[in-house]
Amino acid sequence: MPVQDPAARARNFEEVALGFDRENALLECERCLMCPQPACVEGCPVNIDIPGFIAKMIGKDFEGAWNHLTDSTLLPAVCGRVCPQEEQCEGVCPVGDRLEPVAIGRLERWLGDQAIANGWRKTSHIEPVPFRVGIVGSGPASMACAADLAKAGCKVTIYEALHAPGGVLRYGIPEFRLPNSVVDAEIANLEALGVEIQCNTLVGRLFTVEQMLGEMDFDAVFIGAGAGTPRFMDIPGENLNGVLSANELLTRCNLMHAGDFPSYDTPLGLGKRVAVIGAGNTAMDAMRVSLRLGAEQVHCVYRRTEVECPARKEELHHAQEEGIQFHWLTTPVELLGDAENNVRTIRCQRMELGEPDESGRRRPVPVEGSEFDFEADTVVYAIGTSPNPILGQTSKLRLNKWGYIDTDATLATSLAGVYAGGDIVTGAATVILAMGAGRKAAASIRSYLGIRD
Amino acid sequence: GFPVVDRQDFSETTFLLEVSHPQMARAARPGQFVIVMLDNHGERIPLTIADFDREGGTITLVVQAVGKSSREMQARMVPGARLFGLVGPMGIPSEISDARKVICVGGGLGVAPIYPQARAFKEAGAYVIGVVGFRSRELIFWEQKFRDVCDEFVICTDDGSAGIKGLVTQGIEQAIAAHGDIDEVVAIGPPIMMRACAETTRPHGIKTMVSLNPIMVDGTGMCGGCRVRVGGRIRFACVDGPDFDGHEVDFDDLMARLARYRPQEREALDRYDDSCRRLAMAPAGAPSEKA
Numbered sequence: 013m014p015v016q017d018p019a020a021r022a023r024n025f026e027e028v029a030l031g032f033d034r035e036n037a038l039l040e041c042e043r044c045l046m047c048p049q050p051a052c053v054e055g056c057p058v059n060i061d062i063p064g065f066i067a068k069m070i071g072k073d074f075e076g077a078w079n080h081l082t083d084s085t086l087l088p089a090v091c092g093r094v095c096p097q098e099e100q101c102e103g104v105c106p107v108g109d110r111l112e113p114v115a116i117g118r119l120e121r122w123l124g125d126q127a128i129a130n131g132w133r134k135t136s137h138i139e140p141v142p143f144r145v146g147i148v149g150s151g152p153a154s155m156a157c158a159a160d161l162a163k164a165g166c167k168v169t170i171y172e173a174l175h176a177p178g179g180v181l182r183y184g185i186p187e188f189r190l191p192n193s194v195v196d197a198e199i200a201n202l203e204a205l206g207v208e209i210q211c212n213t214l215v216g217r218l219f220t221v222e223q224m225l226g227e228m229d230f231d232a233v234f235i236g237a238g239a240g241t242p243r244f245m246d247i248p249g250e251n252l253n254g255v256l257s258a259n260e261l262l263t264r265c266n267l268m269h270a271g272d273f274p275s276y277d278t279p280l281g282l283g284k285r286v287a288v289i290g291a292g293n294t295a296m297d298a299m300r301v302s303l304r305l306g307a308e309q310v311h312c313v314y315r316r317t318e319v320e321c322p323a324r325k326e327e328l329h330h331a332q333e334e335g336i337q338f339h340w341l342t343t344p345v346e347l348l349g350d351a352e353n354n355v356r357t358i359r360c361q362r363m364e365l366g367e368p369d370e371s372g373r374r375r376p377v378p379v380e381g382s383e384f385d386f387e388a389d390t391v392v393y394a395i396g397t398s399p400n401p402i403l404g405q406t407s408k409l410r411l412n413k414w415g416y417i418d419t420d421a422t423l424a425t426s427l428a429g430v431y432a433g434g435d436i437v438t439g440a441a442t443v444i445l446a447m448g449a450g451r452k453a454a455a456s457i458r459s460y461l462g463i464r465d
Numbered sequence: 466g467f468p469v470v471d472r473q474d475f476s477e478t479t480f481l482l483e484v485s486h487p488q489m490a491r492a493a494r495p496g497q498f499v500i501v502m503l504d505n506h507g508e509r510i511p512l513t514i515a516d517f518d519r520e521g522g523t524i525t526l527v528v529q530a531v532g533k534s535s536r537e538m539q540a541r542m543v544p545g546a547r548l549f550g551l552v553g554p555m556g557i558p559s560e561i562s563d564a565r566k567v568i569c570v571g572g573g574l575g576v577a578p579i580y581p582q583a584r585a586f587k588e589a590g591a592y593v594i595g596v597v598g599f600r601s602r603e604l605i606f607w608e609q610k611f612r613d614v615c616d617e618f619v620i621c622t623d624d625g626s627a628g629i630k631g632l633v634t635q636g637i638e639q640a641i642a643a644h645g646d647i648d649e650v651v652a653i654g655p656p657i658m659m660r661a662c663a664e665t666t667r668p669h670g671i672k673t674m675v676s677l678n679p680i681m682v683d684g685t686g687m688c689g690g691c692r693v694r695v696g697g698r699i700r701f702a703c704v705d706g707p708d709f710d711g712h713e714v715d716f717d718d719l720m721a722r723l724a725r726y727r728p729q730e731r732e733a734l735d736r737y738d739d740s741c742r743r744l745a746m747a748p749a750g751a752p753s754e755k756a
């Protein structure tokens with residue numbers, strides 16, 4: 013798979029992974045063994061019929077292949093780019109036992125991009141039904157739920173708190189992994205289905221979920237509000253200037269265009285030596301954005317080893333190639349600042365792996381007396397999120413013990429007619445799982461409203 | 466966009482905007498704020514809802530032009546213009562407690578936002594003492610509005626050109642001395658003023674609520690940029706506040722964090738002033754240079 017040269021791409025926001033062209037896509041399809049019991053389908057959280065769409069591609073019926081693919085995924089151009097394929101479909105493909113597995117994600121991306129470029133639509137006629145559904149948030153869970161309900165004939169309105177739709181796809185995942193043009197195209201598809209998107213609308217505060225079902229007269233509600241609230245560690249020095257969450261860094265950069273300050277008004281104030289704490293996708297994005305915005309050194313501080321690193325392997329690999337310095341088995345214990353309250357130094361401690369914990373991973377334990385300092389003028393926290401409190405504060409929705417919205421197997425919440433899915437139910441997960449949850453909730457809402465297929 | 470329907474200029478730097486948003490006018494409660502964006506290149510800036518008119522369907526913002534975004538708002542937001550973004554009401558509404566006697570204190574950009582709280586306390590049956598601070602007589606606004614909802618109203622000016630000469634803390638001391646039974650003080654203004662108010666009431670053990678104004682981005686609890694230190698704990702002002710117990714707030718931390726982007730703010734303002742100057746110099750009809 014062709015990628016941009018690491019030295020060049022570390023300084024630009026162009027997409028890192030270059031797509032297939034038609035010829036290479038077809039060559040890749042030839043590598044599929046058309047397994048009678050395909051492991052890849054089991055490996056995909058939404059069980060896409062992978063050999064099925066590849067067969068259509070081999071027959072050069074690309075639109076047919078896309079139609080087949082999109083029976084299962086509504087966001088192929090997105091998931092083809094950002095799914096952790098190595099743990100899912102591609103991770104179990106037997107071709108990968110000896111060679112590279114079939115590049116399923118790349119093929120989906122290619123089909124998704126073809127659909128956008130050629131304006132392919134599922135042409136099925138929409139039969140209106142007399143139901144209105146309100147949706148909270150506009151991330152992948154909500155986008156998928158809205159699309160399915162609109163196709164079922166419902167009048168769907170999405171309410172998004174920010175001024176632009178897309179959720180993490182917009183404010184979190186950077187341009188070089190997922191171009192905004194792809195998100196825009198998916199949003200345009202929703203609008204073409206008749207979905208109304210109202211931004212600048214903070215549900216819970218402008219109106220409550222209960223009011224949506226009451227005076228606003230929605231027949232059902234779906235909540236896809238994401239996980240969202242960044243965690244800190246509660247170590248000394250965390251409130252120094254220059255210490256921020258990855259969400260803040262990425263929002264300033266991706267949503268607010270702080271990289272183009274002062275043409276855009278939002279400042280970023282990124283330093284020259286950036287340390288990012290954590291090693292998940294969010295951490296990788298924060299590090300690689302920092303490089304592209306001119307940081308001279310970018311360090312990753314992670315308390316476990318490379319083996320436990322939760323990011324997509326491709327992202328870790330790309331980050332290493334781009335020159336990010338990884339400090340495995342290391343944890344910060346204190347941040348030290350200068351007289352102006354700016355962070356200057358990060359004090360770390362070495363860790364070693366002890367007994368396995370609940371997650372089955374070996375628990376990192378501090379090594380006594382191993383403290384050491386290094387210089388950093390920007391420190392970014394990417395150690396996970398907690399549930400956003402707003403809907404809990406403003407509705408009677410039952411939450412689980414971690415503060416996420418409690419649902420049953422059909423994704424129904426404790427309020428009749430209200431369904432929820434995606435990160436606000438599971439905690440931080442993946443785009444494909446959020447998409448799948450949105451579709452599942454749409455199916456539950458259809459049966460709740462008595463809409464037949 | 467969100468249409469500006471009315472505007473008043475209180476001084477060279479302070480102006481009021483009335484913006485049409487019927488749904489928000491119905492939902493707003495005292496103590497809440499909005500986030501506005503001037504245009505799609507703009508930053509997201511938080512502003513307290515200084516008043517709301519449920520029948521008229523408008524909310525009122527009172528803005529102090531202090532930097533690039535607020536100055537540009539001052540230049541461009543005239544009746545008929547539209548704000549690109551307006552979201553809210555945000556934050557937990559102020560708790561209008563069952564206090565029988567309260568002092569509502571406003572200074573600087575806090576004068577307008579203290580008004581809905583004073584009114585709410587009045588409506589709840591409390592005895593309301595309003596204390597507001599201005600630099601001098603010409604800057605005073607909303608005097609009658611305050612008098613209508615306050616049982617006592619004290620103006621403090623730096624130069625003594627109106628009311629008592631001195632800081633709002635003197636107004637608070639006076640009121641405490643005159644009434645032995647103040648249940649609560651609510652103070653909104655610059656951090657330095659809110660800290661002074663909290664220190665004034667601390668020896669008397671009077672509950673003192675303040676409204677914190679850290680730098681924000683989304684205002685929805687998603688970024689953590691607005692974190693403040695209260696009672697030794699980290700709180701997010703946009704979703705856990707903006708009101709907190711003034712005796713517990715770490716004001717040094719707040720003030721240090723507010724200085725986070727000073728160099729960039731200066732750069733933005735200089736660049737903006739420069740482009741305004743060049744526009745002003747361009748002969749009428751000549752194509753303006755785009756900065």
Ligand SMILES: Cc1cc2nc3c(=O)[nH]c(=O)nc-3n(C[C@H](O)[C@H](O)[C@H](O)COP(=O)(O)OP(=O)(O)OC[C@H]3O[C@@H](n4cnc5c(N)ncnc54)[C@H](O)[C@@H]3O)c2cc1C
Nearest residue numbers: 149151152153173179180215238293434435441442443446
């Ligand atoms: C930086 C980053 C990188 C990631 N990389 C990957 C990756 O490579 N691959 C992958 O599979 N996953 C990745 N993820 C995870 C993935 O993005 C999420 O799991 C997914 O976006 C969750 O979707 P969602 O629809 O539940 O919510 P979100 O995408 O979080 O969207 C929720 C939306 O709801 C809005 N909202 C919240 N509350 C309200 C309210 N009260 N009223 C109105 N609107 C509201 C929010 O503003 C937001 O726009 C990444 C996440 C981050 C943060």
Ligand SMILES: Cc1cc2nc3c(=O)[nH]c(=O)nc-3n(C[C@H](O)[C@H](O)[C@H](O)COP(=O)(O)OP(=O)(O)OC[C@H]3O[C@@H](n4cnc5c(N)ncnc54)[C@H](O)[C@@H]3O)c2cc1C
Nearest residue numbers: 510511512513528529532533534535678679680681723730
């Ligand atoms: C909850 C809350 C309520 C507020 N209510 C009002 C109000 O009613 N009227 C009013 O005039 N001002 C209010 N402010 C302050 C107002 O948001 C800032 O004055 C404004 O953002 C300055 O922007 P600027 O570009 O004009 O100035 P800049 O030159 O960019 O900044 C001047 C100073 O304002 C502060 N500031 C800058 N950006 C932000 C930001 N995004 N969020 C918060 N503070 C910032 C910083 O301390 C900075 O040094 C409030 C702030 C908060 C958090």
Ligand code: SF4
Nearest residue numbers: 056091095100101117
């Ligand atoms: S959606 Fe993701 S996991 Fe499923 S087949 Fe596509 S790339 Fe693989």
Ligand code: SF4
Nearest residue numbers: 044045047050052105
């Ligand atoms: S597992 Fe691999 S080889 Fe088998 S059908 Fe799936 S993609 Fe093709």
Ligand code: FES
Nearest residue numbers: 684686688689703
């Ligand atoms: S402003 Fe982003 S969390 Fe409060």
Ligand SMILES: [Mg+2]
Nearest residue numbers: 532533534730
């Ligand atoms: Mg500014």
